[in-house]
Amino acid sequence: MTSRHDHECLAAVVRACAGRALEASSKLARASDATIDAALREMARLLESNQPALVAANARDLDAAAAGGMSAALQDRLRLDAPRLGAMAAGLLELADVPHEPLDRLLEERPDGLSLLERRRPVGVIGANFEARPNVTVDIASQFLKSRNAGVLRTGSAALRSGRALVEQVIAPALAAVGLDPAAIQLVPREDRAAAWELVRMPDLVPLVILRGSGDSTRDLGREAARHGVRTLAHADGGGVLYVGAAADEQAVQEIVAASLDRLGVCNRLNLLLIDQSVYDALLPGVLKTLDGLGIAASLPPHPHPRGYEWSLDADRPGTVTIDAAAGPVDAAGIANRETSGLAAAVVTEDPAAAAAFINAYAGSGVFHNCSTRLLDGSKLLRLPETGINIDRVPGPRGPVTFRDLSLRQYVVVPTASPAAITGSA
Template sequence: MPSVEDDRKAVAGRQVRACAARAAKGAAALASAPDADVDAALRGMARRLAGARSALLAANDRDLEAAVAAGLSPGSQDRLRLTNDRLESMAAQLRSLADIPHELRDRVIEERPDGLTLLERRRPVGVVGANFEARPNVTLDIASQFLKSRNAGVLRTGSAALRSSRMLMSEVIGPALCAAGLDPDVIQLVPDADRAAAYALVSEPGLIPLVILRGSGESTRDLGRTAARHGVRTLAHADGGGVLYVGPAADEEAVHRLITDSLDRLGVCNRLNLLLIDQSWYDRFLPGILRVLEHADVTASLPPHPHARGYEWSLDPARSATVTIDAANGPLHAARIANEETSQLAAAVATRDPAVATQFIDAYAGTGVFWNSTTRLLDGFELLGLPETGINIDRGPGPRGPVTFRDLYLRQFLVVPTGANTGGVGEGGIPVHPEAGRGAPGL
């Protein structure tokens, strides 16, 4: 007889498949929808955030009450919390996204001497899945990026944010899509808080060929392994932790400011996690750095460490207010530590010496590297002016770093007679010639 576990998995699988089927029905129409309609839906979401403020905050209060009762860490509670300021920030990001020009559908690669023209065409994936941590704003971030990229979506969030996310779907996202003449079913939220739904999401390659995986730690990595076994491609963000290398010729006041700026939020992936001080400056800089950390109510883990040097503190709710400190023997050694002992999410170098900065930057292979600036800048909106679906830290070809709507497409090669109207550039289509769509970014 089927076990209780089998029954849970079966229910979750049915729910995910039903969501994918509803999303798929509107995917083709969304792919061909006028740019103006897509942007109208985004602006409508921004307006409806204000109109639904009371309902959203009330639902979020219930989520927070349940989170406190369940013992959710202060950092996780902070990520879960909605405030008036955060709602306004979410609305501002939607308006900014609506104002950004849509990507060209076709890019000319070559006008050939045989009378043919080679183009690269962008095509939506179709239905994209997303599994993400209990942060209500991410529900809107990902939905908006899917919409702008013309992809339907199936979203699954942590149980702690389910009330808030449901309210965003019913009061903001769905109504805005309807008002803009788009099918509200193209964005689906899995109603099941059971973790089995996350595994179902990465197990349906025929329905959901690509899944965004956000979160931290082993649970997200395990979802990625499950997806690989089922032939589902993922853009995964399982690990984080920013590194700061204080090199020779660093400005002490600037270092203190960087540390403070890097610890404004402790529950995010790009916060300062590992602080490396050049051996030649260690004794000089350490006392002031310890005072800065103490002022920020952050504990310094000093050598010898009873943990891995790259241990990610944001994943440890009981000790999230911690930064690991160690010495490095020059910029190449610091870069090697960051490459080999951390997730390679982001690293920064603090120095006034261009030679030191260049050595560190050239040796560090991670997703983002910063000179005299904070790793907190590794964020879609901070770097690119766009909300992100997540930060992909894969070490293979494909979108890396903050993933936005510009990355969520399939590349297709198209060969047509030179001068033919492909209907592909812009909404009306133009005859193909060597400059048509030239310069549009590719994969």
């Protein structure tokens, strides 16, 4: 039981992190494009040069996770090794090469002699609560920096050593090297899960928080944030859907199923496989053989669980896929819309009309034809790291959230005859 004193101490720790980030945010907001991109390139260099120390810190997290009984799938998400660090560095270099969008966009030269512009402004400080995946620390920090926002990060306790090493040995020194305040990116240095609750209770310091993680806890945090006037971009649920149409190529089905299950602890992996009822009996044996070869179990009807149950969050049975029949592309899309999170769905078919029917009926954040839902990822889909995948069914950023989604819109009206006033630059 957390005492009132402990609660107050934890709140003070989180608030202090936010205060330091806020103090550093004004200089970051004024930084030039070249300075921001130089910081990202320096982060990439430090990831490479500090590999031994980073891997050693991560090994301590992995040892503790194994001793605590963490599943193999979750340990895979936690792991940092040389190839993954190299991939993270490559992603930072790619992000640094992405052109910055203009600060101002001219919307209209009005007949009254005034010009209407849309201007992008940083939020200031953005919070992020995310699962025990060390690479996400760098992904989110890089998106905050590219959008000129400071940040307060809170990661799962299993990845805290790794996260601290990344902040202290990569992110902070990279900022300092280009003349920015290293305090712009803060990592909450406490394992207590209650820190996440404190992060969503500070609208005066952190008006927006990225929420990632398992469904129930993330949804609870979103509700707590709403009570305190904090906006959220939440990534609570996942699970990819694959519909195999009547005209599907069987070889393509096997290849896409395999590509969809290359990693089990990620949200966009294959979770629900729907086979058109006209070919269900003919294709099911081949599908089961493919799954068996991948070491994946099939949950066949009748199911003792909801069809959209997300297996990646099941520590005991992550290597499972739910299988069922669908009465055609519109029925399959309806099942995906009603019974899954709406993250992503794919259709495998050689019939363009069936593909179009499925694509037009599916309302989720990403839909794919003859390819895997694993593509619904910032780096794979947009060639940019992401802060998370937002599946809200309201206007706003949806799908992979990148730096382009982390700005406030401001309308600016100036005399048309004063071009200098409308050529803002960062």
